[in-house]
Amino acid sequence: MNACLRAVVRTALHEGLRVVGIRRGYAGMLNGEFGDMNHSSVSNIIQFGGTILKTGRSEEFYKPKWRARGAALLKEAGIEGLVAIGGDGTFRGAHDLWTEHKIPIVGVPATIDNDVYGTDCTIGYDSAVNTAVEAIDRIRDTATSHDRLFLVEVMGRQAGFIALEVGAAGGAEMILVPEYEATVQQIYDTIMAGVAQGKTSSIIVVAEGDEEGGALEIARRLRELGAVECRATILGHTQRGGNPTARDRVLASELGAAAVRALLGGEGGKMVGVVSGELVLTPLPETWGKKKPLDKHLYELAGMLAA
Numbered sequence: 001m002n003a004c005l006r007a008v009v010r011t012a013l014h015e016g017l018r019v020v021g022i023r024r025g026y027a028g029m030l031n032g033e034f035g036d037m038n039h040s041s042v043s044n045i046i047q048f049g050g051t052i053l054k055t056g057r058s059e060e061f062y063k064p065k066w067r068a069r070g071a072a073l074l075k076e077a078g079i080e081g082l083v084a085i086g087g088d089g090t091f092r093g094a095h096d097l098w099t100e101h102k103i104p105i106v107g108v109p110a111t112i113d114n115d116v117y118g119t120d121c122t123i124g125y126d127s128a129v130n131t132a133v134e135a136i137d138r139i140r141d142t143a144t145s146h147d148r149l150f151l152v153e154v155m156g157r158q159a160g161f162i163a164l165e166v167g168a169a170g171g172a173e174m175i176l177v178p179e180y181e182a183t184v185q186q187i188y189d190t191i192m193a194g195v196a197q198g199k200t201s202s203i204i205v206v207a208e209g210d211e212e213g214g215a216l217e218i219a220r221r222l223r224e225l226g227a228v229e230c231r232a233t234i235l236g237h238t239q240r241g242g243n244p245t246a247r248d249r250v251l252a253s254e255l256g257a258a259a260v261r262a263l264l265g266g267e268g269g270k271m272v273g274v275v276s277g278e279l280v281l282t283p284l285p286e287t288w289g290k291k292k293p294l295d296k297h298l299y300e301l302a303g304m305l306a307a
């Protein structure tokens with residue numbers, strides 16, 4: 001997000017615009033937490049995770065009367081266009097602000113979950129994946145030395161994008177994602193088939209799905225079935241911080257600059273994304289209303305290579 005912010009600020013300044021930063025997302029907007037930003041406001045931040053503007057979820061922003069207050073504050077501050085960096089919740093709020101108050105808004109997709117339609121990758125996804133892959137490489141040392149089965153739970157909300165990429169890159173024996181359900185018996189059978197072939201340790205990557213901590217429950221049930229010695233690790237928020245990868249920094253720079261240019265081109269109510277290498281604009285409701293499919297080919301390939 002910092003790399004994106006840097007790109008938004010510097011592109012806008014380059015185009016001769018005045019730039020105002022809103023602290024703490026919609027919550028800060030409703031509080032009038034605005035501050036002018038200049039070239040040096042975003043110096044030396046491209047390498048850091050998180051966002052210097054901070055962020056926050058706002059219950060109030062779901063209500064029209066609070067959005068009207070937000071719009072009034074924006075107009076009072078002379079703000080004529082908004083770049084909204086975030087995921088589903090951010091875009092729903094942005095869409096309402098655009099349709100109800102005609103404030104031109106362009107969204108930039110930033111969530112580690114990658115569950116946004118209209119872009120191949122969201123900002124943060126690649127960094128989260130690489131962090132989790134590094135963790136798996138470390139966990140494998142214990143798994144191999146102690147002949148253990150590890151269930152490694154990754155984030156992703158209701159989507160399996162992180163789990164699939166991490167599982168494929170980490171050479172996981174199994175990848176459990178909400179998009180392709182597997183019963184505990186099927187997991188057990190797969191692990192035992194590996195044991196019969198001489199495998200002494202395995203890694204299963206588990207998408208958090210509906211509820212954090214599902215890996216602990218699966219581990220408990222596998223133990224009941226008598227699987228090999230088994231442990232669960234939940235990577236949690238380690239995936240949401242740290243230095244972003246080069247790929248993320250470049251994506252964030254491209255999208256931040258594209259958002260400013262879209263606003264200058266008269267756009268509003270859309271999200272910028274990169275699809276098959278091309279910058280594209282997608283109407284905000286489609287970003288959450290249409291489902292981005294999981295890569296079935298990669299899922300099958302990872303399964304075949306691990307068997």
Ligand code: F6P
Binds near residue numbers: 111112
């Ligand atoms: O949407 C990003 C995400 O990290 C999800 O992967 C995860 O389910 C959720 O946010 C965690 O939210 P919180 O930080 O509020 O616990």
